[in-house]
Structure formats: C-alpha cells, structure tokens
Amino acid sequence: MTTTHPTAPPPYRITPPRVLRAEWHKLRSLRSTWVTVISAVVMVLGVGLIMGATYTSGGGDADVDTVVLTLYGSLLGQLCLVVLGILTTAGEYATGMIRSSLTAVPARLPVLWAKAVVFAATVFTVMLATSVVTFAAAQAFLHDTDQAASFTDSGILRALAGNAGALTLMGLLALGLGALLRSVPGAIGAFIGGVMILPEILGMLPYDAVERAIRYFPTQAAGALGSATPIPGTISPGPALLALSLWAGTTLAGAALTLKRRDV
Numbered sequence: 032m033t034t035t036h037p038t039a040p041p042p043y044r045i046t047p048p049r050v051l052r053a054e055w056h057k058l059r060s061l062r063s064t065w066v067t068v069i070s071a072v073v074m075v076l077g078v079g080l081i082m083g084a085t086y087t088s089g090g091g092d093a094d095v096d097t098v099v100l101t102l103y104g105s106l107l108g109q110l111c112l113v114v115l116g117i118l119t120t121a122g123e124y125a126t127g128m129i130r131s132s133l134t135a136v137p138a139r140l141p142v143l144w145a146k147a148v149v150f151a152a153t154v155f156t157v158m159l160a161t162s163v164v165t166f167a168a169a170q171a172f173l174h175d176t177d178q179a180a181s182f183t184d185s186g187i188l189r190a191l192a193g194n195a196g197a198l199t200l201m202g203l204l205a206l207g208l209g210a211l212l213r214s215v216p217g218a219i220g221a222f223i224g225g226v227m228i229l230p231e232i233l234g235m236l237p238y239d240a241v242e243r244a245i246r247y248f249p250t251q252a253a254g255a256l257g258s259a260t261p262i263p264g265t266i267s268p269g270p271a272l273l274a275l276s277l278w279a280g281t282t283l284a285g286a287a288l289t290l291k292r293r294d295v
Contacts, residue, residue, distance in 0.1 A: 045136055047145070053135070054145040057128075058119065058153065067115040068157055071108035071198075075158070076165045078104025083169030088176045096258045097180040098190040101169035102162060105194055105257065109201055112154055116202040117218040119150055120286070121209030139290050143210055147203060147283060154202050159195035166191060186259035193268055194257035200275045201226075201253055207282030211289055226250060247274040 058064050079101045086092065092100060120143075123129040136142050166187075173179050180187055204226070208218040230248045233241055245251055246266045255262060255271035266274070 045138070045141070047141065050136055050141045050145040051149060053132075054142070054149045058146075058149055061118075061122075063118050063122070064115060067111045067118070068153075071111035071115075072157065072161045074107040074111065075102060075104040075161050076168070078107065079165035079169045080172075083172035086173060086176060086178060088178075093177055095178075096190075096260050096262065097173075097178050098166065098187060098194065098257060098259045099254075099262075100178055101166050101173075102191075102194050102257060104165070105162075105198060108158070108161075109198055109253075112158075112198055112202040113205040113222055114219065115154075116150060116205035117209035117215055117222070119146055119206050119209065121213055121215045121218050124213040125215055140287055143283070143287055143290055146210075147206060150206055151199050151203055155195050155199040158198045159192060162191045162194050180259075184259070189268065190257055190259040193272070196272065197253035197256040197275060200279045201249060203279040204249060204275075204282050207279065207286045210286035211282065247271075249275055249278045252278075 082100055082103055086100070123132060132142050133139055163182075166182075170180065182188055205218065205222050208221050209215070212218045212221060226249050230245050230250060234245055246255075246264070247270070251265060252271040252275040255265040256268055256275070258265075258268075261267065265271070
C-alpha cells in the first residue's frame with residue numbers, strides 16, 4: 032500500500048500585493064523617479080510663487096482663473112511626469128529588466144496593472160500635496176489682489192484635486208504609450224506629436240465639428256479639470272475627467288493586448 036504525503040505548498044506565491052510591492056520597490060529605488068518627481072514639484076511650486084509674487088491687480092491676467100494662475104507650472108511639471116510614466120514601462124525594455132519581471136510573473140498583465148496602480152497612487156498623492164501647497168503659498172502674495180481666494184471658495188478644492196488627477200492621467204497615458212511602443216524615444220515622440228502637437232494642427236481646420244472634437248483631446252480635457260470656473264471653449268469637468276480617463280484607459284488596454292500577444 033502506497034502512502035501519499037501531502038505536497039508542501041510553495042514557499043512563495045504570486046499575489047497582487049506582492050506584485051504591487053515589487054513594482055513600488057522598483058519605482059522608488061530608481062534615481063530617475065526622484066529626479067522627475069522632484070523636478071515636477073519644483074516646476075509647479077516655483078512657477079506658482081513667481082506668479083503670485085509678480086502679480087498686480089488689473090493686469091492682463093485679471094480674468095484668468097485663480098487656480099489656473101497659481102498652477103501654471105503644471106504645464107512644465109506634466110512633461111516631467113510624462114517622462115517618468117514612459118520610463119516606468121519602456122525603460123524596462125531598454126535595460127532588459129522586463130525579462131526578469133515577466134519571468135517572475137508569467138501571467139504578464141499583473142505587472143502592467145501594478146505599474147499603473149503604483150504610478151497613479153504616487154503621482155496623485157505628490158501632485159495633490161504640491162497643488163495645495165502651491166496654491167496656499169501663492170495666495171500669501173495674492174491675498175490683497177483681485178485674485179485672492181481661499182480653500183473654502185466654490186470650486187477651489189475640486190480644481191486642485193482635478194489638476195492632480197489630470198497630471199496623473201496624462202502620466203498614465205504616457206505609461207501606456209511606453210508599454211505599447213517599448214521605446215523611450217518612440218513613446219516621447221508619440222506623446223509630443225499625438226497629444227501635444229496634433230490638436231494644434233487640427234485646430235487650424237475651419238470646421239466646427241473638429242473644434243468640438245478637440246475639446247475632448249487629452250491636453251484640452253486636462254486644462255478643463257484644473258479650473259475652478261468654467262473656461263470658455265472647453266468642456267465641463269465631468270466630461271473632461273471621463274474623456275481623459277478613456278484616453279488613458281484605451282492606451283493601457285492596447286498595451287495590455289500587446290503585452291499578452293507579443294514576445295519580450
């Protein structure tokens with residue numbers, strides 16, 4: 032009579048928390064992460080302080096939304112976060128680290144989702160804190176001008192959170208492009224050409240349908256999210272958030288399909 036012994040469970044199992052922890056360790060241990068994140072924070076905070084310190088009532092910026100005025104630096108900070116998103120995925124293909132990642136997680140897709148979750152949580156947290164601090168610091172200079180505002184004013188907190196959310200979603204779009212194209216220069220070129228330049232070219236066409244469609248493009252939708260008051264010629268924050276989420280989600284879905292079907 033043969034005696035069967037229960038097979039001991041493997042000492043390590045691949046679980047979502049472990050994949051997330053591995054991706055968090057990779058993200059925070061890279062020098063490029065700190066360089067790009069700190070650069071984004073410095074851009075947003077620095078430009079916000081300059082705008083606040085140099086602003087005078089009744090000037091050419093009197094009709095600009097207060098949150099938009101104080102967070103002008105987000106346009107520069109966005110570029111840093113876009114580079115970080117691309118490096119998070121395409122950077123692993125450049126170094127060959129992706130082979131180790133996919134060997135450790137044969138299912139592949141959990142690696143991409145973990146990267147996206149860790150990136151989004153990190154960027155949103157940092158940029159929300161940066162937006163709040165920048166707004167408060169700028170208002171120290173603007174308190175006696177026509178751009179004076181407080182956190183309790185209508186739309187201010189929503190716009191600050193919307194700005195952080197827009198930066199996060201733009202970074203996720205770039206992360207998806209990096210995973211889809213598997214090339215850092217290629218993804219950066221695709222982002223600049225497709226997300227930043229293409230809408231400007233299409234905007235030159237004399238068609239109302241094109242003008243309305245451009246409002247739902249990533250850069251234009253992101254701008255609508257970071258304003259406390261409606262901006263003429265843009266969509267409202269709700270549709271803007273939905274449009275930007277769809278852009279990021281579609282790019283990540285394409286990256287997931289590519290990751291599942293193509294070899295490393």
